[in-house]
Amino acid sequence: MEQATSNKSTNSFLIRNVRMDDIDDIIMINRLSLPENYPYYFFVDHIKDYGKAFYVAEVNGDVVGYIMPRIELGFSNLKNLPSLVKKGHVVSIAVLEAYRNRGIGTALLKASMKSMKEDYGAEEVYLEVRVSNYPAISVYEKLGFMKIKVLKHYYADGEDAYLMATYLT
């Protein structure tokens, strides 16, 4: 009983909108989790411009994950249209290793996708992911993303990316 209660509390997390004072935690998580890193102002600009769809995950008051999005006007990745559409772009998502596989990444992405649609009017969402990144691809597929095409040598080390996209409904 005691054990069950404590397990439950260690596995619970909170998803909330980003604040400017989360930035140092986000940069730390980004550097620990991914080889794709960005300058400080890049995070500041995304918090300022797309903050409603930018979320962090907290466990016991500590930030342990983030999703950093952007909203763009561009050609649809899903339909062959001559006109431009509003698209959410997942620039970066990461959860500290010790907190993975308990639903945090899925919850961050779900929250951001909802805001992309409801707060920014985006019709679809896309991202790039390393072809070898099975955990990330499984999260994206679970939320309806499809592999649209392979972007050859997309990453600095030469690895290919999948461009993945889905409708925001």
Ligand SMILES: CC(=O)SCCNC(=O)CCNC(=O)[C@H](O)C(C)(C)COP(=O)(O)OP(=O)(O)OC[C@H]1O[C@@H](n2cnc3c(N)ncnc32)[C@H](O)[C@@H]1OP(=O)(O)O
């Ligand atoms: C656009 C981009 O940013 S692409 C780069 C994505 N980020 C990274 O790669 C950074 C390092 N990775 C991470 O931070 C995390 O793994 C994330 C953000 C991708 C996922 O976060 P998590 O909190 O672990 O996600 P969550 O718990 O919701 O789901 C993980 C899923 O991966 C699955 N998984 C774990 N390991 C593997 C594996 N080796 N192969 C296939 N699936 C796997 C789990 O089964 C789980 O799916 P399920 O819920 O259907 O069982």
Ligand SMILES: [Zn+2]
């Ligand atoms: Zn991208």
